[in-house]
Structures are given as structure tokens and as C-alpha cells.
Amino acid sequence: AQTVTQSQPEMSVQEAETVTLSCTYDTSESDYYLFWYKQPPSRQMILVIRQEAYKQQNATENRFSVNFQKAAKSFSLKISDSQLGDAAMYFCASTFPQGGSEKLVFGKGTKLTVNP
């Protein structure tokens, strides 16, 4: 089954603190890509971070980093020094092969609230 699971529908964090959003996926492929997208109320899908499965090193983008555990099929997002502007829906996604292409399958999302 090609599934991406986000087990936390909602999370909250205090401004300047650190929060971790969880994501697991199910794939039989050895090479794939994993993503975290941010969706603010504007609806725009904003790429936060991308991880290539064949790279063991965890991806980082400024305050955002991932903990990629390939054997456990886990891909969590850590946000450090949380800011009010980080409040949004966060979606985890993974590529899966389909019909000569790669389709992007999303989790159901985690709503992050940042408290001042």
C-alpha cells in the first residue's frame, strides 16, 4: 500500500521552543523522495524541506531539519526556535512510482499552532 501517515492531527508549541512533527510511510521502493510542505491560510503549498532516500544525511533548511529513519520508514520534521509565522498546516509527502511517472502521496496533515 502506498500510504503516508501523520499521526498528530494537531500540535502546539510556544514561540521560540522546538516542536517535532511525525510522519511514517509505506513503500517497497529503495529510491524515493520525501517532502514536508507548509500550507498557511493563504492555501499556498510551500516546500519546507526535501529528502532523497538514498542520502543517509538528514536534510536541513535553516530552522527546519528532518530525522530520516529509512529502515523504520519514518520522516519527522523538527522546527527549532518556532516563530508565529510557522503556524500552518504541515503535510508530509512521499513519491511512489506510477505509470512511468512518480506520483506524490500526501499524509492527512498536522495543524501547528504557535503560542506567543
Added chain:
Amino acid sequence: NAGVTQTPKFRVLKTGQSMTLLCAQDMNHEYMYWYRQDPGMGLRLIHYSVGEGTTAKGEVPDGYNVSRLKKQNFLLGLESAAPSQTSVYFCASSYRWGYTFGSGTRLTVV
């Protein structure tokens, strides 16, 4: 560079009416996708295209048709709209695992 442009941004339809959503990209991407987003469901793939003249079904294709007559455009059609098709629709295009999304179309079927 506009990226991915979706029109319209909002639409209200009556049950049984038809409409077409247009997605246009100016990045020369081969792959294009239509997703729908419903509360608590994430984004689900409706149809996709791997190149001009090709289309294929995704996870939730029923009630929708698509066409890709030109490489830069991917059209999503609803022949007879139903309330269950009330959703936010996103178009995306991709090249080598770099995905670009449009800003979405909010469709309400009453």
C-alpha cells in the same frame, strides 16, 4: 515567471452543471497533476499526465475528466457536478522531483 496558474480561483456551481478548471505552467514541465484537498484528508490525486497528449487516473478519478492537448496546459472537467465534489483543487507540475503547485481553486457545488 508565473509558475503554475489556476483559473478560476473560486466558483460556485449548481448540482448537475459542468465546468472546466484550467491549469497553465510556463516551466516546460512534462508532468502535471490534479489534486483535491478536503478537510482532514490531505491532498488526493485525481488525474495526472506524463506528457502532452497523455493522461492517467489517480486515486479518486470518478466524476472527473482531463485533457492535455498542449504541454503547458492541463484541464480538469466536471461533466455533472455533485455536492461531493465540493473541494479545493490544486494543480501541480514537476521536473525531477521538484514540484510546483498552483494557488488552488475553491469549488462549491450546491
